[in-house]
Structure formats: structure tokens, C-alpha cells
Amino acid sequence: MxxxxxxxxxxxxxxxxxxxxxxxxxxxxxxLNRSGNTKGTAFVTLRNLMAASALRLDKADLAEKxxxxxxxxxxxxxxxxxxxxxxxxxxxQAQGLLTINEALTLQGDYPEFYRTKAxxxxxxxxYIELRQFLDSEVIVFPTLTRLRHLYTGGMDWREGDFDAxxxxxxxxxxxxxxxPDAYFDLAQxxxxxxxxxxxxxxxxxxxEVCPQLSEVQLAALAEAYRETGDLSQAADIAKQVLAxxxxxxxxxxxxxxxxxxxxxxxxxxxxxxxxxxxNLPDHLQSQLxxxxxxxxxxxDDYKSAFTSYQWANIADKRLVNNLGEHFKxxxxxxxxxxxxPTYLKTPSRGVIxxxxxxxxxxxxxxxxxxxxxxxxxxxxxxxxxxxENIMGLLAGTLPEESNPQQLAELSHDGQNVYWDPRFxxxxxxxxxxxxxxxxxxxxxxxxxxxxxxxTGAHDLSxxxxxxxxxQSTVDWISAMLTSWFTFAQxxxxxxHQLSFETFVSNPGITVKPLLExxxxxxxxxxxxxxxxxxxxxxxxxxRWISYPAETTPYTRDFLNNCTKLGFIERQ
Numbered sequence: 001m002x003x004x005x006x007x008x009x010x011x012x013x014x015x016x017x018x019x020x021x022x023x024x025x026x027x028x029x030x031x032l033n034r035s036g037n038t039k040g041t042a043f044v045t046l047r048n049l050m051a052a053s054a055l056r057l058d059k060a061d062l063a064e065k066x067x068x069x070x071x072x073x074x075x076x077x078x079x080x081x082x083x084x085x086x087x088x089x090x091x092x093q094a095q096g097l098l099t100i101n102e103a104l105t106l107q108g109d110y111p112e113f114y115r116t117k118a119x120x121x122x123x124x125x126x127y128i129e130l131r132q133f134l135d136s137e138v139i140v141f142p143t144l145t146r147l148r149h150l151y152t153g154g155m156d157w158r159e160g161d162f163d164a165x166x167x168x169x170x171x172x173x174x175x176x177x178x179x180p181d182a183y184f185d186l187a188q189x190x191x192x193x194x195x196x197x198x199x200x201x202x203x204x205x206x207x208e209v210c211p212q213l214s215e216v217q218l219a220a221l222a223e224a225y226r227e228t229g230d231l232s233q234a235a236d237i238a239k240q241v242l243a244x245x246x247x248x249x250x251x252x253x254x255x256x257x258x259x260x261x262x263x264x265x266x267x268x269x270x271x272x273x274x275x276x277x278x279n280l281p282d283h284l285q286s287q288l289x290x291x292x293x294x295x296x297x298x299x300d301d302y303k304s305a306f307t308s309y310q311w312a313n314i315a316d317k318r319l320v321n322n323l324g325e326h327f328k329x330x331x332x333x334x335x336x337x338x339x340x341p342t343y344l345k346t347p348s349r350g351v352i353x354x355x356x357x358x359x360x361x362x363x364x365x366x367x368x369x370x371x372x373x374x375x376x377x378x379x380x381x382x383x384x385x386x387x388e389n390i391m392g393l394l395a396g397t398l399p400e401e402s403n404p405q406q407l408a409e410l411s412h413d414g415q416n417v418y419w420d421p422r423f424x425x426x427x428x429x430x431x432x433x434x435x436x437x438x439x440x441x442x443x444x445x446x447x448x449x450x451x452x453x454x455t456g457a458h459d460l461s462x463x464x465x466x467x468x469x470x471q472s473t474v475d476w477i478s479a480m481l482t483s484w485f486t487f488a489q490x491x492x493x494x495x496h497q498l499s500f501e502t503f504v505s506n507p508g509i510t511v512k513p514l515l516e517x518x519x520x521x522x523x524x525x526x527x528x529x530x531x532x533x534x535x536x537x538x539x540x541x542x543r544w545i546s547y548p549a550e551t552t553p554y555t556r557d558f559l560n561n562c563t564k565l566g567f568i569e570r571q
Contacts, residue, residue: 002038093123283315313467360419447551
């Protein structure tokens with residue numbers, strides 16, 4: 001005869017989840033079998049706990065199995081919410097949105113479901129939809145106001161409006177002082193700007209209101225202490241993380257980097273190599289190998305470093321193959337060099353007048369994000385990074401009738417600077433939509449670009465797929481440079497070229513001609529954070545010279561383009 005499940009038994013499963021995830025799964029199964037797997041609150045709760053335990057064991061497929069089996073018995077919106085979260089963890093935001101929309105249809109008065117949908121829209125880069133969604137739902141659920149500020153802050157950050165991002169995140173904290181995501185996002189914003197001391201301060205603020213920081217938050221704090229040079233604190237906190245999870249990648253990386261900084265490179269390499277014995281998911285393997293490559297570089301072992309970067313890309317390639325067929329179109333898209341001059345033959349439509357629109361164009365790793373941040377600090381300039389409204393206008397996914405409204409939202413009377421790594425593919429669309437726009441081309445030595453593209457961490461997409469192999473990276477860069485010069489020969493009036501190497505070595509002097517080109521008066525205003533990032537970039541700008549075995553065989557490929565860029569190369 002089925003026996004009902006009481007709250008104490010469920011609490012015991014919750015306790016086991018923290019210390020013994022497999023034991024929690026076994027106990028939940030026992031309770032469900034005893035109760036006859038009868039649908040209801042206890043059934044849904046235990047199924048969700050089983051999924052959470054499986055995720056703790058890095059078994060996403062098993063978590064999905066537990067939820068889908070549960071949904072066959074009880075079409076609970078709470079199980080659907082969990083399933084949407086699993087899809088999110090896999091990077092399948094589209095399926096996650098379909099799932100959470102079903103949950104909202106079944107139960108439209110549960111704020112947590114709205115939070116899940118907001119996360120999925122945010123991580124899917126669907127910012128226009130997200131802003132509309134938050135504006136409409138906050139009216140119905142005033143308690144979601146904090147989420148509006150949280151995600152609006154995140155969107156502002158990714159679109160390059162750092163001041164607005166900080167205001168919104170601080171407002172979210174004001175409305176809910178114990179909202180961990182707001183503190184963490186604010187800390188990540190400071191990290192992106194190179195303000196590591198503020199990262200530490202923000203996470204310490206979080207610890208004041210939430211004394212028990214999570215494993216992820218502690219690992220971020222350890223990394224921030226290391227970046228500030230406080231190696232002792234970094235090591236102490238990293239060890240606290242390892243007491244929770246001995247194979248936490250980021251804490252181990254922090255300790256490895258502390259060892260490398262203190263001249264104990266062999267200890268650092270041994271620590272990271274030991275992690276390879278564990279069955280880490282591909283996205284963590286990629287990060288592990290890239291950090292291992294960096295430590296080999298510190299140890300002047302460039303052969304081992306390059307091998308580590310190759311293994312990182314192999315792990316990424318497995319992710320690409322698992323994430324969908326659309327990635328396989330990357331090479332074709334990147335190497336189609338004939339599309340650049342086509343705008344000259346295409347009738348204009350939806351033309352947006354004005355010479356106060358400026359697009360930064362660069363190849364990967366050329367410091368365009370840094371330049372956009374510097375320009376955003378100048379009086380009379382509004383910087384827009386990763387702006388989906390602009391991308392929608394260029395890609396034609398935004399309705400024509402929306403153009404004036406969308407532009408009004410992202411433009412001002414001064415100079416507007418737009419930056420997105422995808423712009424390199426969209427020059428024809430830019431010149432069609434913005435015929436008077438200024439093009440700022442940030443250049444770098446082609447061999448440096450290749451090495452940075454191949455060894456750097458990228459958001460995996462159709463645009464970055466060619467960088468997963470060395471030969472395709474070289475082919476991609478060569479083709480894109482050839483295409484660029486075809487474009488540059490036709491574009492002379494609204495065009496300014498800037499050298500990355502000289503920019504990061506002396507940003508004030510180098511940027512001055514650019515400000516004059518933009519009709520901006522006065523000296524450049526450069527914050528300490530920008531200067532710090534420039535110094536770091538300058539230190540790394542000639543890194544490619546340490547890889548002669550990898551770059552020398554391709555000198556002939558780059559000879560013509562290097563000459564055009566002012567670099568002297570010998571065959």
C-alpha cells in the first residue's frame with residue numbers, strides 16, 4: 001500500500017543533496033517507489049531534487065531523464081521550469097523558451113517562471129524581446145522590479161553603457177539587498193573593465209549580507225584577489241573552495257597561477273595536469289587547457305603551450321559538433337570574400353543619414369572593445385557595444401517601421417560609436433544603412449591576429465568556428481584581409497585607420513588623430529582602468545614572436561597583407 005511522503009523525509013533528501021548527490025537520488029527513488037509515484041507536490045519536489053543531484057554530478061542527460069519521466073506522470077509547471085533550466089545549461093535557449101512558455105501557460109502567477117524566461121531571453125541575446133517582456137510583466141508583478149533592473153543592467157553592460165549598467169545593478173541591490181546575482185553581475189562588470197579591486201569590494205559586500213558565499217562566488221573572489229596581487233588571500237579563499245569541491249576548476253586555476261607568479265611553474269603545471277584525470281565537461285576542459293597554455297608560456301615552453309591551445313580547441317570543436325549543424329557553415333561564411341564590394345551595386349533602402357554614426361571594425365583580438373570603451377569615456381560620445389538593435393537593423397530582422405524608434409533609443413546628438421565583432425562580416429549592410437557612417441579600422445600584425453584568434457577563448461558561433469584549427473585560422477585571416485583591402489580602396493572619405501600596437505603603447509597620442517577625425521576637441525580622457533588594460537595589451541602585443549615554429553611557415557601567406565599594413569616581412 002502506498003505510503004505518503006512527509007516533509008521531514010523530503011528535508012533529508014535536501015540535506016543529502018549537499019553532501020552526497022548520489023545518495024540523495026537513491027533516497028528520492030526509494031520514497032517515490034514507496035508512495036507509488038503518485039503525482040502531487042511531493043512527487044514534483046522529489047523529481048526536481050533528483051535532477052538537481054544529477055546536475056551536481058555533471059550528468060545533465062540523467063537530470064533531463066528524471067524530469068521527462070516526471071512530466072509523463074504529472075505535467076507540472078515546476079518540472080517544466082526545471083527542464084527549461086536544463087536546456088539553458090546546454091545552451092539551447094530556444095527550446096528552453098518553448099518549455100518555460102508552456103509553464104507560464106499552465107501557471108501564470110508564479111514569479112520564478114518569469115525569472116527563468118528573463119534569463120533565457122538575456123542569455124539568448126534577445127534584448128529587444130527581453131525589454132518588452134520586463135516592461136509588461138513588472139506591471140503585473142511589481143515584485144519583479146528588481147529583476148528588471150538586474151537584467152536591464154546586464155543588457156546595458158553588454159551594449160557598452162557601463163554607467164547605466166552600474167546604476168541598474170545598484171538599484172536591483174537597493175530593492176533586494178540579498179540578491180546575489182546583482183552583486184555577482186556588478187563584480188563581473190568591474191572585472192571586464194579591469195577594476196579588480198572593485199570586484200573584491202563588491203563580493204565582500206555580498207558576503208556581508210550573505211555570509212555563506214557559494215562555490216562560484218568564492219572562486220570569483222579568489223581570482224579577484226589574485227588579480228589585485230594579494231596572493232595570500234587568493235590562495236586562502238581558493239582553498240576554501242577546494243574544501244567544498246576539490247575539482248573546482250577556477251579555484252585550481254587560481255592556485256596554479258599563484259604558484260606560477262611565485263616561480264613555482266612546475267607545481268602549477270602538475271596541479272592542472274592532475275585535473276585532466278577527471279572527466280571534466282568539454283567547456284571546462286577548454287578553459288583548463290587554455291590556462292595550462294598560459295602557464296607554459298610563463299615557463300617559456302612555447303611548444304607545450306601551443307599543444308595545450310590545440311587541445312583546448314579540440315574540446316571546443318566537440319562542443320561545436322554537439323551544439324548544432326549551423327556551426328559548420330563558419331568557414332564558408334568567413335571565407336566568402338566577394339561580398340565586401342557588393343554594396344556599391346545594390347540600391348540603398350532604409351538609409352539612415354548623418355555622419356555621427358561610427359563603426360569600429362577589426363579582426364579578432366585587435367582591441368576594438370578596448371577602443372570602444374576609451375571612446376565611450378570622451379565627452380560628446382555614446383558607445384554602443386553588442387547592441388542588438390543595431391544588429392537587427394543591419395541584418396534586416398528589425399521591421400522597417402521600427403527604425404526611427406530604435407535609432408532614437410540608441411543614438412544621441414553627439415558621436416555614436418558602435419562596436420561588435422560581427423561587424424567585420426557586415427560592411428556592405430553598414431554602408432547600405434549608414435552611407436555617411438565613419439569606419440574606424442583597428443589593425444594589428446596578421447601573425448598576432450592569427451595567434452590571438454587561435455589561442456583565445458571565444459563564444460562559440462558560426463563566426464568563430466574557423467579558429468578551432470590553425471590552418472583554417474590562417475586561411476580566414478588572409479581572406480578577410482584581402483577582402484578588407486578591396487573595401488578600403490573604395491572607401492576613402494569616411495575612413496580612419498588605427499594601429500593596435502601603437503594604440504596600446506601610447507593611447508593618448510595615438511587616439512588624438514582619431515578624435516580630430518570625429519570632430520571632437522580637446523585631449524583624450526583616459527581612465528586608470530583603460531590605461532591598465534592598455535598596458536596589459538601592450539605587454540602581450542608581440543607574443544606571436546615567441547611562436548616562430550608556428551608562424552614562420554605562413555610568412556608567404558601574409559607577405560602582401562603585412563606590406564600593406566606597414567609591417568616588413570621576409571620570405
